[in-house]
Amino acid sequence: MRDFFDRLPEPIITERLILRSPALADVDVLANLANNVKIYKMLARLPYPFKEEHGVEFINEIARTDNEHAYAIIKKNGDFIGVISLAKTDNNKAEIGYWLGEPFWDKGYASEAVFGLINAANATGICPPLASRAISENKASIKVLKKTGFSIADERIDDCGQHKGIMVTYFKYEQRK
Secondary structure, three states: OHHHHHHOOOOEEOOOEEEEOOOHHHHHHHHHHHOOHHHHOOOOOOOOOOOHHHHHHHHHHHOEOOOEEEEEEEEOOOOEEEEEEEEEOOOOOEEEEEEEOHHHOOOOHHHHHHHHHHHHHHHOOOOOOEEEEEEOOOHHHHHHHHHOOEEEEEEEEOOOHHHOOOEEEEEEEOOOO
8 A cells, every 4th residue: 555655646736726745834724623523523533622732643643654645635725624535444445534624615625635636546557446434424425425436335333433333334436437
């Protein structure tokens, strides 16, 4: 997976967004946007309350490792609006995960970021199978995933983490022709 992550471009540029490595300069805004119970309820790994120290830990210890390759989602005007990443799964798939700050919901940014990351991943020539998941009640995220070429692979009650006992929809990526 490391070879795949190493081949991903930096930055990834879309029509309205720049996906780049998260930086310590992002911590204030990252913490402010991520400290939202509505976001926390939908994500498996986001702590709540989200503090600046969580942002520093994410950037220094999680964002770019052998198991994860995260990008800050930046509007072309320079505004930090969220995070998108590819994470290695137990079965050597690359799972796309993302979140946007609430002021940026319902504006097409999530779909644009997912499309941008998928296109960059496929352009490496060694892209592993892509997957994603969303809490089944997260209709907005499910809509984004379907719009960007994912299809439902499974739906089941989660058995770990903060979503233990919650219905989760699992997706696989269907390469568009």
